Amino acid sequence: MRRIQGHPARVALLVLAALATTLFAIGCGSSNNSSSNDNAQKSVGAGEGQLNLVAWPGYVADPWKSDFEKQTGCKVSVKEAGTSDQMVDLMRTGQYDGVSASGNASLRLVAGKDVAPVNTDLVPNYSTIFDDLKNQPYNTIDGTNYGIPHGRGANLLMWNTNDVKPAPTSWDVMFDPAKAAKYKGKISAYDDYIYIADAAVYLKAHQPDLGINNPYELDSKQFDAAVALLKQQKPNVGEYWSDAAAQIQAFSNGDDQVGTTWQYQYFALLADKQPVAASPASQGFLPSEGATGWSDTWMISSKAAHPNCMYKWMDFIVSPAANAEVAQSFGEAPAQSKSCDTATLTAAAKADGYPADPKFCDEYHAADPSFWKNVYYWITPVADCGDSRGSVCMDNNAWSAAWTQIKG
């Protein structure tokens, strides 16, 4: 069951899919001239045998990585990055074919012409991706599509159950001066200027008079309040992390007791039988204020040396089986609606080596657009506030400069 090509019905399906892709590609090549994606690739040819990816830790791993290699003959080499800055930096070397970009990398990559438009007609699995992930400001610019949605999730509040009692239900355990002081030097915060948005999410709930609506669209007053909150938090922070492995180590040996994290680290610590907990599924994994989060997009480099393999990857990673595998392994909501079929979820859990969880998509709110209103996907801050305030918001440079000051 685990190996897709072992099953005759699957093989037949794959052959059909490949045929359909080819026909589709041929069809598009001649008729698609009116599309706004004029610069995008027109067809997918034979694989180049190699694929170099930049990805978040846990996105390109087995079993789906080797399945892809066997299916396409494209050997995958992956460079994991801990922050969006690192991803942008790596993509600008021109050495990689594609990247799993969050919203705070994708806009910069498009603006820097580091990524090329994506012809979604060449990605058959795109059609069944959840609609609320398509044509979003972080993957589509002026009607041109720049990538394939991968999955989404919220940043977690995680704590050591021996040290942090009672179980926190709010980010105040990290931001409220009196409460955070209890864990002085044991608080773990994400080391990237996008973390300023976490403070803004907290202020949005706790200081409504600031009038924060979107934590990435902060005018100077709101921004200063968020920066001040983070400066106040700084003495209580034990470690600013950008390396997932370092945070796992810090939680295992007691250096950190409470912090913001990803499911990846949380699952790794649980697998290691560490006494950690995170906001429960019944709460939607969210503390009361909501949380920052991500909605990631696979993008193709404008200098891709292996574009055919990259297109094959973009289709593969959102295929029902692979998307279910990566979603359950990483702990995020899949982008592919068909990944939520009970049989697909069960097979994927088995391939990952997890117990079957047929309710996975419900727990992670994969098909529940209303849930995601409390999750603020990372996006590049720009001067245009996007509302009546005009262009008075703090841009990426201001956020980055403030982060240096906060860390001191």
Add this chain to the structure above:
Amino acid sequence: MEAAGLSAGQQKRSVSRRLADLFYGRPRLQAGTLLAGPVGWLVIGYLGSLAVLLIAAFWSVDALSGETTRGFSLDNFNTIVTDPVYRTVALRTVGVAAATTITDALLAFPIAFYMAKLASPRMKTVLVIAVLMPLWSFYLVKVYAWRTMLSTGGIINWALNPLGLHGPGFGTTAVWLVESYLWLPFMILPIYAGLERIPGNLLSASEDLGAKPAATFRRVILPLVFPAVVAGSIFTFSLTLGDYITPSLVSPSTQFIGNIVFTSHTNNLPLASAYAVVPILIMVLYLFIARRLGAFEHL
């Protein structure tokens, strides 16, 4: 066959002969050709990259794409001078570099003195190997070992706990400890070499003239070996000043010059370049003083 071989040989000889003629009696050309490779490497590879760095310091960054835009602006230098965080971090870095240097000098002197003046030749060899031993292992392994030792559940806290004490934890103190450990061999070796150069009979003469050991140390040994200490300090100071791996591992919430340069090079290369000028200026000043103190004769 034979004729052809001969003519080729003759031709070869005539080429080398011509080259030899060219160089004969032209010492400048000889030296120039000899040095062209290394000097070219130095100029293009080292000074060239420095120049690019300095030019980039005047560029700016596009707010949306994060790409550098070429042009001329003093904004980056303005930021570094006016924003207090850059001054704080620079002073912290220089402070730790100075503390590391002093610590290493104090630790290295007795060891080097024993090696140079008291140990038997056999013991001397053993000690030189012992001092060099830490340099055999990989830098990152040593820093990660310290990270584990300094962590909350680490061996330092474990050992201090019965005494009711805590280790320094992560932070500036931890950086000072680890840097002092890392660069100690670079201080011991120049001091050892400096002490070796002092003839034993100078010490005997001082003693014969009635100087007490303390006076001999202060008035004979120290002045003679001081340039060697300064030479060693160039290593400990500059290596600490530029390090960013140790601070990022054992001081994850406090920044040093290297950390700011490292994190801002991805999203603001011009600012990183401008800030990188700070350690360059500090080192230029340091080397100038070191030269005054005669350190370059002991490198």
